[in-house]
Amino acid sequence: MSWSIPLGRVFGSEIRIHLTFLILLAWIGAVGYAEGGASAALDSVAFVVAVFACVTLHELGHAVAARRYGIATPDITLLPIGGLARLARMPEKPTEEIVIALAGPLVNVVIAAVLMIFGAGIDTTTLSSLEQPQFSFADRLAAVNVVLVLFNLIPAFPMDGGRVLRAALALKLGRRRATDIAAQIGQATAFAFGAYGLFSGNAILVFIAIFVYLAASAEAGQVGLMEQARRVRVVDAMVSRFEALPPTASVDDAAEALIRTTQREFPVVDGAGHLRGLLTRDAMIHALKASGAATPVVEVMTKDMPVVGPGAFLEAAVRLMQETSAPAVAVAGVDGRFIGYVTQENISELMMLGAADWQRRPKAAPSPWGRG
Numbered sequence: 001m002s003w004s005i006p007l008g009r010v011f012g013s014e015i016r017i018h019l020t021f022l023i024l025l026a027w028i029g030a031v032g033y034a035e036g037g038a039s040a041a042l043d044s045v046a047f048v049v050a051v052f053a054c055v056t057l058h059e060l061g062h063a064v065a066a067r068r069y070g071i072a073t074p075d076i077t078l079l080p081i082g083g084l085a086r087l088a089r090m091p092e093k094p095t096e097e098i099v100i101a102l103a104g105p106l107v108n109v110v111i112a113a114v115l116m117i118f119g120a121g122i123d124t125t126t127l128s129s130l131e132q133p134q135f136s137f138a139d140r141l142a143a144v145n146v147v148l149v150l151f152n153l154i155p156a157f158p159m160d161g162g163r164v165l166r167a168a169l170a171l172k173l174g175r176r177r178a179t180d181i182a183a184q185i186g187q188a189t190a191f192a193f194g195a196y197g198l199f200s201g202n203a204i205l206v207f208i209a210i211f212v213y214l215a216a217s218a219e220a221g222q223v224g225l226m227e228q229a230r231r232v233r234v235v236d237a238m239v240s241r242f243e244a245l246p247p248t249a250s251v252d253d254a255a256e257a258l259i260r261t262t263q264r265e266f267p268v269v270d271g272a273g274h275l276r277g278l279l280t281r282d283a284m285i286h287a288l289k290a291s292g293a294a295t296p297v298v299e300v301m302t303k304d305m306p307v308v309g310p311g312a313f314l315e316a317a318v319r320l321m322q323e324t325s326a327p328a329v330a331v332a333g334v335d336g337r338f339i340g341y342v343t344q345e346n347i348s349e350l351m352m353l354g355a356a357d358w359q360r361r362p363k364a365a366p367s368p369w370g371r372g
């Protein structure tokens with residue numbers, strides 16, 4: 001359950017709305033009603049909906065720019081704190097990242113400009129009192145778009161400004177070093193925001209600061225992971241000792257295996273050694289409740305698992321997992337036989353070991369597997 005409901009598709013991206021956002025709308029409506037009756041409630045709710053329409057267009061700006069470089073955006077989720085466009089992968093070229101990052105704020109510049117052409121006025125009082133009803137709807141909406149541009153250009157992750165900064169640094173320093181510096185600048189910015197928020201008693205600012213701080217650390221971690229994944233071969237990272245289920249197994253057999261082993265997912269492998277699918281613990285439990293213990297595993301397993309060769313770099317497996325949202329990536333040898341799999345947990349364990357400077361012992365004999 002993802003706590004968000006789909007609204008529809010635009011340019012190939014599913015627009016989803018998070019349930020907490022609906023709660024925010026209801027709350028704003030209730031406050032408006034208590035203060036100024038039904039018309040005030042309607043005005044407040046309409047304004048928030050208009051603001052989030054602008055946020056959605058901002059995210060679509062990123063999505064359209066990403067598509068130019070062949071990067072899909074499977075979904076865009078609206079949260080009370082803003083929009084979140086999930087790109088299938090991150091652009092590797094700094095110039096591409098700059099274009100994609102700037103495309104979002106550019107949309108808000110255009111919206112503000114259009115509103116101003118149609119007579120909206122912006123001055124500093126509109127900017128500081130957005131919720132004041134003495135300004136017209138268009139004035140306030142134009143002001144919000146200016147705020148969205150300024151806020152997003154703050155040079156800190158996860159704001160677009162942070163991405164532009166990282167990409168600009170990456171042109172000279174390489175991605176890893178650029179991300180570390182950009183993350184540090186982001187954390188310093190977050191710290192300054194937080195301190196200012198504390199002294200001025202602005203709780204929202206403190207909240208944003210914590211959010212920005214965590215996002216900066218997460219971004220640095222993600223890039224570090226990809227950096228390591230680029231050096232490790234799949235064969236050195238995969239789960240190679242596991243219990244598999246035959247295609248004839250039932251969910252009951254799988255439940256037995258779940259208890260007997262520490263595995264959380266079970267490959268379903270046929271007599272010829274080929275992978276037919278993967279049964280996850282969640283799917284197993286869901287099937288037990290929905291259709292009972294006698295359900296064949298082939299009916300509830302995840303089919304069409306992404307596959308890599310053992311000689312491929314782990315980076316390829318991480319990418320496939322992110323792009324397909326599959327629970328694992330299967331590893332098959334040149335003869336097509338299933339030899340292991342890579343899971344998210346697997347990768348995080350490897351990263352933890354990497355962080356502790358652990359290196360796999362060099363093998364006595366060269367790996368028998370070719371590059372995948």
Ligand SMILES: [Zn+2]
Nearest residue numbers: 104105152160
């Ligand atoms: Zn953005």
